[in-house]
Amino acid sequence: KNYVFSTHDTHSELCDAIRIAKGYRKEKWGYFLRAESFYNVATQEEEYADITHPSAKYHEKSHGESFLALAQNNMNPNGLYLFDEPEAALSPQRQLTLLMQIYRCAKEGAQFIIVTHSPILLGIPDADIYCFDNGCIHLCEYEDTESYQVTEMFINNRQMLLDRLLTD
Secondary structure (H helix, E strand, O other), X not given: OOOOOOOOOOOOOHXXXXXXXXXXXXXXXXXXXXXXXXXXXXXXXXXXXXXXXXXXXXXXXXXXXXXXXXXXXXOOOOEEEEEEOHHHHOOXXXXXXXXXXXXXXXXXXXXXXXXXXXXXHHOOOOOOEEEEEOOEEEEEOHHHOHXXXXXXXXXXXXXXXXXXXXXX
């Protein structure tokens, strides 16, 4: 939390249109995490460590395991969490682990805003899913997401799809 570093600006103009405003709830904790900046976060965490806040030594773990550990170590009830494509660092099995942690914290009052293409993370029970299609933002059902539909199509028709895609 409160790490400051700068990398190449790759954000979209959407960030200029979104504001997070405080409401009646007082979040006790919050975190922004994106897979692309994880290495920098892990490095800062080591540099800021001291006797009262020892380092979790994320660089000593695999990328996926350290990313999951960072997420789990920083999620608490009654917090606000912004995750940008967390699946990029995680295997499908570890995405299920993250799904369980998110669901557990959400049941205890935490709020999550997650940008994802993962059909696993999109499947979090009771989640509101917003799709960004052709400049429009709208609520959609899990089964109507492109991520779900493409994954379902591949699983159910793998050979036919591969034949079409890979034959000249």
